[in-house]
Amino acid sequence: DSGVTQTPKHLITATGQRVTLRCSPRSGDLSVYWYQQSLDQGLQFLIQYYNGEERAKGNILERFSAQQFPDLHSELNLSPLELGDSALYFCASSVDPGGSNEQFFGPGTRLTVL
């Protein structure tokens, strides 16, 4: 168990809908990273937050948005959903970009868009 929690574990929804994925980092970790894992694209970085502020952006679509709250949990919002958004979504946390680089991954949320 990495100490990173993600909810829900599974989501099945339809195109055009909106979903929110939640991540709680390990105790003491200030950074949260979101990654998408799909069969064709592999594991891809989406976005990073550090202590409530956006730190880096990767291949995140404009339809997606994220935020990190004062208690350091983070949410990834996807809307409107498309079939191609079906994937595993992971968050990872680390202590601090300026300190330890180690990222610890949560168990993921499996999103299925029908």
Place this chain on the structure above:
Amino acid sequence: GENVEQHPSTLSVQEGDSAVIKCTYSDSASNYFPWYKQELGKGPQLIIDIRSNVGEKKDQRIAVTLNKTAKHFSLHITETQPEDSAVYFCAATVGAGSYQLTFGKGTKLSVIP
């Protein structure tokens, strides 16, 4: 941006044999190289990492080597066991302000009892 190539995509070994997975990266500024193990239905688990100021690191049956000149790094697993069967990912990061990881495509390791 960074690009990480990983080989082989699948690897089968007999229990007790060694397994080697190789990765190359493109950005010479990359300075941190973790390896993750992912079992079915689980998130990636960090198993070992190496920084650019080190050539080799070992942790029990697992070792990683880094050749900065050639821009490649490798994972070595000795005395493989059935529980080593999983998908292994290499990754790299430049680490300038953000340690976002660029991953290889993964290697599915099967250890045959």
